[in-house]
Amino acid sequence: MGELPPGQRFFRHQFGHEDISKVITFSGDVEIGYDDLGAGDPIVFLHGFPHSRALWAPQLNALVDRARCIAPDLRGFGESTAAPPFTMDQYADDVAALLDALHIERAVICGLSMGGYVALAFWRRHRARVRGLVLMDTRAGADSPETRIKRNDMIALAHERGSSAVADAMISGMVGKSTREKCPEVVDAVHRMLEHAPVAGVAGGLAALREREDSTATLGTIDVPVVVVVGEEDVLTPPSEAAILHAGIRGSTLEVIAGAGHVSNVERPAAVNHILSEFLAKLTLV
Ligand code: MLT
Numbered sequence: 001m002g003e004l005p006p007g008q009r010f011f012r013h014q015f016g017h018e019d020i021s022k023v024i025t026f027s028g029d030v031e032i033g034y035d036d037l038g039a040g041d042p043i044v045f046l047h048g049f050p051h052s053r054a055l056w057a058p059q060l061n062a063l064v065d066r067a068r069c070i071a072p073d074l075r076g077f078g079e080s081t082a083a084p085p086f087t088m089d090q091y092a093d094d095v096a097a098l099l100d101a102l103h104i105e106r107a108v109i110c111g112l113s114m115g116g117y118v119a120l121a122f123w124r125r126h127r128a129r130v131r132g133l134v135l136m137d138t139r140a141g142a143d144s145p146e147t148r149i150k151r152n153d154m155i156a157l158a159h160e161r162g163s164s165a166v167a168d169a170m171i172s173g174m175v176g177k178s179t180r181e182k183c184p185e186v187v188d189a190v191h192r193m194l195e196h197a198p199v200a201g202v203a204g205g206l207a208a209l210r211e212r213e214d215s216t217a218t219l220g221t222i223d224v225p226v227v228v229v230v231g232e233e234d235v236l237t238p239p240s241e242a243a244i245l246h247a248g249i250r251g252s253t254l255e256v257i258a259g260a261g262h263v264s265n266v267e268r269p270a271a272v273n274h275i276l277s278e279f280l281a282k283l284t285l286v
Contacts, residue, residue: 024079025101032098033079034072038064041131041284042107043276044095045071046115048137048263049205050166050197052078055112058269059276067280070107072098074118076201084204088212092121099129108283110134110276112265113237114205120215123222132225132283134276137234137262139241140248142214151210158202166202167194176233176261183267190263219248226252227279231260231267 024031035053037060045056053071060069074091075082095118099107108131111119116138123130143151158166171191172180179186226249230242239256246254255275260267 025098030075030082030094031080032072032075032094034070034098035060036068036070036102038067038069040067041280042068042070042099042102042104043280044099044107044109045069046091046095046109046111046118047071047074047077048111048113048115049209050077050163050170050194050202051112051263052193052197054078054193055263055266058266059110059273062269062273063276063280066277067108068104070098070102070104074115074205076204077197080201082204084200084207086204086208088117088121088208089125091118091208092125095122096126096129105129106131108132108134108280110136111138112136113138113262114209116237117209117212117215120218121212124215124218127221127224130224132227132279133222134227134229134279135242135245136229136272137231137237137242137264138245139237140215140219140245141241142212143210148210151206155203155206158199158206163197163199163202164195166197167191170194173236174262176231176235176259176264176267178233178259179261179267186267190266216244216248219245220250222249222252225279225283227255227275228252229255229257229264229272229275231257231262231264233259233261234264236262 047053047055053073056071063069073080075094106129109119109122116135119133175187175190228242228245230239246252257264257268257271265272
């Protein structure tokens, strides 16, 4: 086990999960850092922007006894290396390549925010491999023209002033009001993860977000079990977006997490872990 990047180390320490395995695999000329822990039905955790797989430390801690938990760093983030340009399809294909390398045929795919966009791209491109979907603090739609302009401004900020300036600009939207008021240590841990994101990954990720396709038409094609999860205080992908996902996906369930913002899995880990455990339990009965 090597040295984890400082943002990941701090974040994991905060959530009591330092002793975690770390393996590197290759997808073409790309190195992918990932965790692969526990035994049971596989679940793949896809982080948001500009996170790393450390985001999922509170889930890996809790679920490792009941599922095989796989959490990759998307290319350009954490320990995964690659030069931009990036696309959601490419991130999704990296996940498929990782599953191939691990000899896993099908898995539950759980994505938060950008990870949810990747999960929807994964469904379009590799649906036979999807056992179920968890769409957390995410949306189906593409960027509006105004958001696309903001992505360009953020790319310029990343190049001019680095990832810590991006972290400063994003942190209040990233974490909900209740957490900002009551849990400054959680805000600090999230900020540290964001500020350590590699600039190339941040800029490439922003362009991938800006160019991503609208997944609204995809929703009606989903015929595996789905749970949609959203923090009630999420201002980046608010509950109204979760309601669109829920309405568009036949048979899906919707869970609203009280007192949580955009990173609901970190802000209210017990509530989210309970939802994930129940979802996994139901799947094994199907
Ligand atoms: C994320 O958390 O992945 C981003 O906020 C997604 C976005 O900006 O669309």
